[in-house]
Amino acid sequence: MGVREHILELQDVCITLNRQAIVEINRTIKAGEVLTVMGPSGSGKTSLLAYIAGFLGSAFQASGRIVIDGKDVSELPAEQRKAGLLFQDPMLFPHLSVGENLRFGIPQGDTNKQELVMCSLQEIGLAGYADRDPGTLSGGQAARVALMRLLLSRPRVVLLDEPFSKLDATLRSEIRLQVFERLRKAGLPTILVTHDAADAVAANGQVFQI
Amino acid sequence: MAAEVYNKLTMLRWASPVMLLLLAIPVGIGLLMVLLPAFGFMPAIGGYEFTLAHWRDLFGVPGIVRSILLSLLAGIVTPAIALAVVFLFMASASATGLDRWVRRFVSPLLAIPHAAAAFGLVFMIAPAGLLARLISPDLTGWDRPADLLIVNDSYGLAMIAGLVIKEIPFLLLVAITVLPQLNPAQRVSMARSLGYGPSVAWLKMVAPGLYPLMRLPLVAVIAFASANVDVALILGPTLPPTLSVRLLGWFGDPDLSMRFMAAAAALLQLGVSLLAVVSWLLGEKMVSKFYRLWVRSGNRLGGDSAIFFLGRTLLPAALVVIGGSMLALFLSSFSLSWRFPHALPASWTVQHWVDAIPGMGTPVFNTLIIAAVSTTIALVLVVGSLEFEQRSDRKQSSAMWLLYLPLLMPQVVFLFGMVVFAEFFYWQPNLWLVIFGHLLFVVPYVFLVLSEAYRRLDPHWSQLAAALGASPSKTFWRIRIPLLLAPALSAMAMGIAISASIFLPTQLLGAGRIATVTTEAIALASGGSRSTIATWALLQSLLPMLGFLVALFVPKILWRNRIGMQEG
Numbered sequence: 001m002g003v004r005e006h007i008l009e010l011q012d013v014c015i016t017l018n019r020q021a022i023v024e025i026n027r028t029i030k031a032g033e034v035l036t037v038m039g040p041s042g043s044g045k046t047s048l049l050a051y052i053a054g055f056l057g058s059a060f061q062a063s064g065r066i067v068i069d070g071k072d073v074s075e076l077p078a079e080q081r082k083a084g085l086l087f088q089d090p091m092l093f094p095h096l097s098v099g100e101n102l103r104f105g106i107p108q109g110d111t112n113k114q115e116l117v118m119c120s121l122q123e124i125g126l127a128g129y130a131d132r133d134p135g136t137l138s139g140g141q142a143a144r145v146a147l148m149r150l151l152l153s154r155p156r157v158v159l160l161d162e163p164f165s166k167l168d169a170t171l172r173s174e175i176r177l178q179v180f181e182r183l184r185k186a187g188l189p190t191i192l193v194t195h196d197a198a199d200a201v202a203a204n205g206q207v208f209q210i
Numbered sequence: 211m212a213a214e215v216y217n218k219l220t221m222l223r224w225a226s227p228v229m230l231l232l233l234a235i236p237v238g239i240g241l242l243m244v245l246l247p248a249f250g251f252m253p254a255i256g257g258y259e260f261t262l263a264h265w266r267d268l269f270g271v272p273g274i275v276r277s278i279l280l281s282l283l284a285g286i287v288t289p290a291i292a293l294a295v296v297f298l299f300m301a302s303a304s305a306t307g308l309d310r311w312v313r314r315f316v317s318p319l320l321a322i323p324h325a326a327a328a329f330g331l332v333f334m335i336a337p338a339g340l341l342a343r344l345i346s347p348d349l350t351g352w353d354r355p356a357d358l359l360i361v362n363d364s365y366g367l368a369m370i371a372g373l374v375i376k377e378i379p380f381l382l383l384v385a386i387t388v389l390p391q392l393n394p395a396q397r398v399s400m401a402r403s404l405g406y407g408p409s410v411a412w413l414k415m416v417a418p419g420l421y422p423l424m425r426l427p428l429v430a431v432i433a434f435a436s437a438n439v440d441v442a443l444i445l446g447p448t449l450p451p452t453l454s455v456r457l458l459g460w461f462g463d464p465d466l467s468m469r470f471m472a473a474a475a476a477l478l479q480l481g482v483s484l485l486a487v488v489s490w491l492l493g494e495k496m497v498s499k500f501y502r503l504w505v506r507s508g509n510r511l512g513g514d515s516a517i518f519f520l521g522r523t524l525l526p527a528a529l530v531v532i533g534g535s536m537l538a539l540f541l542s543s544f545s546l547s548w549r550f551p552h553a554l555p556a557s558w559t560v561q562h563w564v565d566a567i568p569g570m571g572t573p574v575f576n577t578l579i580i581a582a583v584s585t586t587i588a589l590v591l592v593v594g595s596l597e598f599e600q601r602s603d604r605k606q607s608s609a610m611w612l613l614y615l616p617l618l619m620p621q622v623v624f625l626f627g628m629v630v631f632a633e634f635f636y637w638q639p640n641l642w643l644v645i646f647g648h649l650l651f652v653v654p655y656v657f658l659v660l661s662e663a664y665r666r667l668d669p670h671w672s673q674l675a676a677a678l679g680a681s682p683s684k685t686f687w688r689i690r691i692p693l694l695l696a697p698a699l700s701a702m703a704m705g706i707a708i709s710a711s712i713f714l715p716t717q718l719l720g721a722g723r724i725a726t727v728t729t730e731a732i733a734l735a736s737g738g739s740r741s742t743i744a745t746w747a748l749l750q751s752l753l754p755m756l757g758f759l760v761a762l763f764v765p766k767i768l769w770r771n772r773i774g775m776q777e778g
């Protein structure tokens with residue numbers, strides 16, 4: 001995979017709920033950088049990510065532009081924005097095998113899908129797991145598969161919604177390290193939503209407080 | 211994104227309007243077309259002017275008041291008993307795994323057609339039925355069937371019993387489906403920490419929230435019970451029968467001028483069903499006053515063990531009756547000789563089934579075709595409208611209640627009008643008309659079963675798929691459909707079961723010329739031999755049962771290696 005540098009700009013983004021602005025943000029996130037968003041529960045962190053990814057609920061109004069690599073994507077449907085997502089749970093599709101989960105996001109044009117899946121399983125130490133039921137993976141394994149699935153879909157930006165909050169302490173720092181390292185290597189601008197100050201420190205980038 | 215995405219949704223956008231129009235218009239036309247002949251206007255058979263004469267004829271018919279009262283009684287007593295049994299059971303089962311266990315049984319029980327359950331009940335409780343045989347002659351001293359009018363009793367009690375055992379599974383399913391919204395476990399444990407007994411806690415904390423969510427289904431039960439034809443034909447009184455049965459008789463009378471009085475009777479039936487609903491709502495006001503007093507009394511334990519006992523006996527008893535009825539049918543359909551006080555046949559035979567085979571072809575074929583086509587159309591419409599709701603992120607339209615219109619109206623009334631309408635244009639009764647009639651009842655049930663599951667599916671799955679670059683249609687086929695396969699199959703099974711068991715739409719819109727298993731079985735009610743009736747009633751239950759088995763086992767087999775897909 002050749003690394004392309006991506007850049008995410010949030011220009012005068014303002015999200016309103018019941019005529020009340022809940023989030024206002026104006027930032028640029030360069031390739032490999034992580035913007036940490038912090039704020040109390042219910043303050044609109046998830047809504048900000050939903051707006052960027054392209055599925056803000058109809059209860060909200062939003063203005064401003066989301067610009068990825070110089071192009072305004074604010075009007076594009078979610079599947080064309082290429083914003084990779086990680087949630088609290090790894091959310092591996094329960095009806096697909098581990099390999100099929102990885103395959104799901106690989107862009108249409110790729111001919112060597114099978115090979116890609118095998119290589120990436122090897123990379124995360126899960127060689128031979130392609131046919132496994134995702135329900136049988138441990139928390140750490142599932143988290144790594146979810147990250148790999150995201151990377152294989154070749155996103156241009158990455159949005160993380162409290163992705164480490166359900167992991168126990170030891171696993172947490174390990175996975176966190178892996179995630180940031182890979183995202184940085186892939187040159188992806190990232191937004192991280194978290195409650196944990198340690199996450200912000202590890203992210204080692206700008207912090208935005210709602 | 212609005213404009214571009216929206217254009218792609220145009221096809222889906224039509225699903226719900228089409229569905230609503232498909233259901234509401236025929237019902238509306240049906241009602242209108244009853245109105246005109248009821249007041250004398252039906253040029254096709256020589257009614258050119260408006261008159262009240264047919265109403266005078268109607269009220270001059272001997273025993274008409276009794277027929278009206280019978281319908282009214284069934285309409286009010288049936289939902290009252292069924293609701294009480296269901297609530298008592300749920301109170302006694304609160305905070306146990308019992309409701310999960312019952313949920314498994316409920317759908318297959320719902321699949322048993324009304325007519326089959328009614329026949330089964332006859333074979334169970336009649337003087338020569340299974341029950342009498344089990345306790346005779348030891349307890350009763352009968353060595354021949356007693357000369358008692360248990361079935362077809364003149365107060366309609368057997369009919370009400372038949373309706374109750376079929377409505378209990380329905381109300382139970384509705385209650386279990388909507389219950390999670392109320393957080394019952396939390397409410398009950400909160401009350402229990404204040405010292406309430408578990409059953410009392412459920413009745414005081416959960417039931418008042420649950421009841422309003424069940425009001426609409428209850429109205430459907432009232433409409434059905436007060437105007438049903440199939441159960442009344444089998445179990446109901448005969449001298450005189452209920453209003454619905456009589457009006458059907460007049461409608462089918464070879465003397466076409468009887469049509470006018472039949473139309474007036476249909477309108478009267480609408481009034482009677484409406485009166486039953488209004489009485490129910492008034493009764494609800496009164497009961498709720500006393501209920502609130504009881505809730506506020508602060509009495510924490512009083513009656514808890516009685517409620518527990520009733521809840522744990524009544525509903526299982528009803529299930530046992532259904533099971534016993536099916537057993538009685540089974541025994542009869544294979545019995546060669548079965549003299550009275552014997553509990554089991556003395557000798558067995560498959561001859562009744564063999565004899566039935568030559569006559570099965572057409573009805574079974576028709577039943578399957580009608581069920582398959584109407585269920586497929588219903589699934590496409592329902593999934594289309596739910597998918598549009600999802601993709602456009604809209605709230606459910608307030609017009610959606612129109613969907614349930616065919617269930618809230620007495621069937622016999624608007625179906626009657628639809629036949630008049632079809633005759634108006636000289637449409638011959640045909641399969642398509644019958645399929646259309648079935649659609650009116652299949653769509654609401656398919657929607658009922660599928661919509662909750664569709665809306666409850668975690669939106670994160672679709673968001674994730676889109677973020678991974680999947681188009682809405684890829685997300686639909688590869689993610690949403692597989693994740694919803696189990697409820698979709700249940701909805702399909704429900705659609706097939708409803709279609710395979712309904713009688714009136716086939717009978718009226720097919721003008722008796724399109725035979726299904728159900729119409730054949732009911733035709734046997736007068737004059738068929740016991741074993742033939744039993745054979746056909748079983749056959750009638752077999753087809754829907756098959757659908758539910760498929761719905762139960764296909765996901766189990768398909769997802770046997772997927773832990774995350776078990777127990778949906």
Ligand SMILES: Nc1ncnc2c1ncn2[C@@H]1O[C@H](COP(=O)(O)OP(=O)(O)O)[C@@H](O)[C@H]1O
Nearest residue numbers: 017039040041042043044045046047048057059
């Ligand atoms: N679909 C919705 N409709 C209306 N309000 C919503 C919806 N989703 C979330 N909210 C409200 O929007 C606010 C922000 O929610 P969210 O972005 O999830 O907060 P956070 O992620 O910071 O906890 C909250 O007050 C929440 O109640």
Ligand SMILES: [Mg+2]
Nearest residue numbers: 045046047161
């Ligand atoms: Mg959040």
